[in-house]
Amino acid sequence: MSRGWRRGRGPAPAGVPGPGGLLSGLRVLDLTVWRPGPYATQLLAEIGADVIKVEPPGGDPMRAYPELFASLNVNKRSVVLDLKELSGRRRLLELAADADVVVEGFRPGVVRRLGVGYEDVRAVNPTVVYCSVSGMGQTGPLSLAPGHDLNYQAWAGALAPEGGPPVVPALPVADLAGGMAAALAMCAAAFRRLRTGEGERIDAAMADVLATWTGADRPQAAGVEQPVPGVPGYGTFEAGDGLLLVLGVLTEDHFWRSLCDVLGLARDRDLGFTERMKHVVELQGRIAVAIAGRGRDELVADLLAADVPGAPVLDRQGMLRSDHLRERGVVTADPWNEVATGYPVRFEVHPAARDSAAPTPDQNRGEGFLPRA
Incomplete structure (x- = not known):
C-alpha cells in the first residue's frame, strides 16, 4: 500500500497547503458550521490538510461574526451545496468518494435522513474516516438535546466548582475542547488507515470531553465571578x-x-x-x-x-451519576477505579481501551524495547 495519504492522486491543486505541511495530501470534507467542527478542521488545515468546506445555501451561520469566521477557516476551500436537494447530495457523495476524512456537525440522525451519513459515504468510499462532532454524542438519552457551548459545560459538571458559585467562562471551553479532541481522533484514525487501509467511524461529543476533564479533577472556584454574557436567554x-x-x-x-x-x-x-x-x-x-x-x-x-x-x-458527583454519560461509556469503571471517566471520543472499529494502570517508576526496565518494523 502506498505511504501517501492520497494514494495515487495527483498533486494538490493550487491554493491548497503545500508539501511542507505535516498533513499535506490529506483531504478533509468538512460539513460543519459554527465553531466546534470548524475549529477541529482548522487545526488540520493549518498543518497541511486540504480542507474542503461544504456550506449550506446562505453560508455558514458563523459568517455573521466575520473576524471569528476568518480565524476558523484559514487555508480551507469552500463549496456551497444544498443537501436537501438530490443534486446537492449527489455532488457531496462525489466529493466524499475522493476524501480521506469526512466530518459533520449536524444533530444526530440528520445526515442519515439526508442520505449522506456514514453508511452512505462508506458505500462510495469503504476506507473513509467519518467523524461526527456534536454536543451530547450520537447515542444516549440526551443525544438530541439542543444546546450551545454553555449547555454542554453544564451537563459535564464543568460549571459548578467547589467552593463557589457557577461561573460562565470567558472562553467557549466545550466548543474548543470538543474540536481539539475531534482533530486528535481524526489524525489517529487517518494514521491507522494509512498503515492498514481500514476506515473509522468517530463520535466526538463536547460533553464527553469535558466530563473526562471534570471526572479527573474537581473544578475549583476562581474567586472572581465573571459577568454573564449579555444575550437574553x-x-x-x-x-x-x-x-x-x-x-x-x-x-x-x-x-x-x-x-x-x-x-x-x-x-x-x-x-x-x-x-x-x-x-x-x-x-x-x-x-x-x-x-x-x-x-x-x-x-x-x-x-x-x-x-x-x-x-x-451539575457538580462533579451529579455528572458522575448521569445516565446519559454512563450509557455513553464516558462514566464507567476500570479494574483500578470503581468510577472512572473513559476516553472522550468513541471509535466504533477500534475502540479505545485501558489495558493497564499507570506504571510505577522504572516498572518496565527489564523489557526489551525493539525497534519498530
Missing part, C-alpha cells in the same frame, strides 16, 4: 428550589419563542434577536423571575421537551 439562572440551570439561547428565534412558551412570557415571544438585544436587562430579569417560580429538574425536562437549550448545572 443565555446564562446561569437559579430555580425556585435553589438549584441552578443554564439557558443557551443565542440568535435563534425558534429557540427564543419556545423558551417564552415554556416560561409563560407571551408578551416577549415574537421579539426578534435585534429587538431582544435592545432590552437585555429587562428580558433577563423576566426570565429569572419565571425560572424562580419553578423547580429546576422539572423545568429542564420541560425545556428539553420543547427543544430549548436548557441544562442543569
Whole structure:
C-alpha cells in the first residue's frame, strides 16, 4: 500500500497547503458550521490538510461574526451545496468518494435522513474516516438535546466548582475542547488507515470531553465571578428550589419563542434577536423571575421537551451519576477505579481501551524495547 495519504492522486491543486505541511495530501470534507467542527478542521488545515468546506445555501451561520469566521477557516476551500436537494447530495457523495476524512456537525440522525451519513459515504468510499462532532454524542438519552457551548459545560459538571458559585467562562471551553479532541481522533484514525487501509467511524461529543476533564479533577472556584454574557436567554439562572440551570439561547428565534412558551412570557415571544438585544436587562430579569417560580429538574425536562437549550448545572458527583454519560461509556469503571471517566471520543472499529494502570517508576526496565518494523 502506498505511504501517501492520497494514494495515487495527483498533486494538490493550487491554493491548497503545500508539501511542507505535516498533513499535506490529506483531504478533509468538512460539513460543519459554527465553531466546534470548524475549529477541529482548522487545526488540520493549518498543518497541511486540504480542507474542503461544504456550506449550506446562505453560508455558514458563523459568517455573521466575520473576524471569528476568518480565524476558523484559514487555508480551507469552500463549496456551497444544498443537501436537501438530490443534486446537492449527489455532488457531496462525489466529493466524499475522493476524501480521506469526512466530518459533520449536524444533530444526530440528520445526515442519515439526508442520505449522506456514514453508511452512505462508506458505500462510495469503504476506507473513509467519518467523524461526527456534536454536543451530547450520537447515542444516549440526551443525544438530541439542543444546546450551545454553555449547555454542554453544564451537563459535564464543568460549571459548578467547589467552593463557589457557577461561573460562565470567558472562553467557549466545550466548543474548543470538543474540536481539539475531534482533530486528535481524526489524525489517529487517518494514521491507522494509512498503515492498514481500514476506515473509522468517530463520535466526538463536547460533553464527553469535558466530563473526562471534570471526572479527573474537581473544578475549583476562581474567586472572581465573571459577568454573564449579555444575550437574553443565555446564562446561569437559579430555580425556585435553589438549584441552578443554564439557558443557551443565542440568535435563534425558534429557540427564543419556545423558551417564552415554556416560561409563560407571551408578551416577549415574537421579539426578534435585534429587538431582544435592545432590552437585555429587562428580558433577563423576566426570565429569572419565571425560572424562580419553578423547580429546576422539572423545568429542564420541560425545556428539553420543547427543544430549548436548557441544562442543569451539575457538580462533579451529579455528572458522575448521569445516565446519559454512563450509557455513553464516558462514566464507567476500570479494574483500578470503581468510577472512572473513559476516553472522550468513541471509535466504533477500534475502540479505545485501558489495558493497564499507570506504571510505577522504572516498572518496565527489564523489557526489551525493539525497534519498530
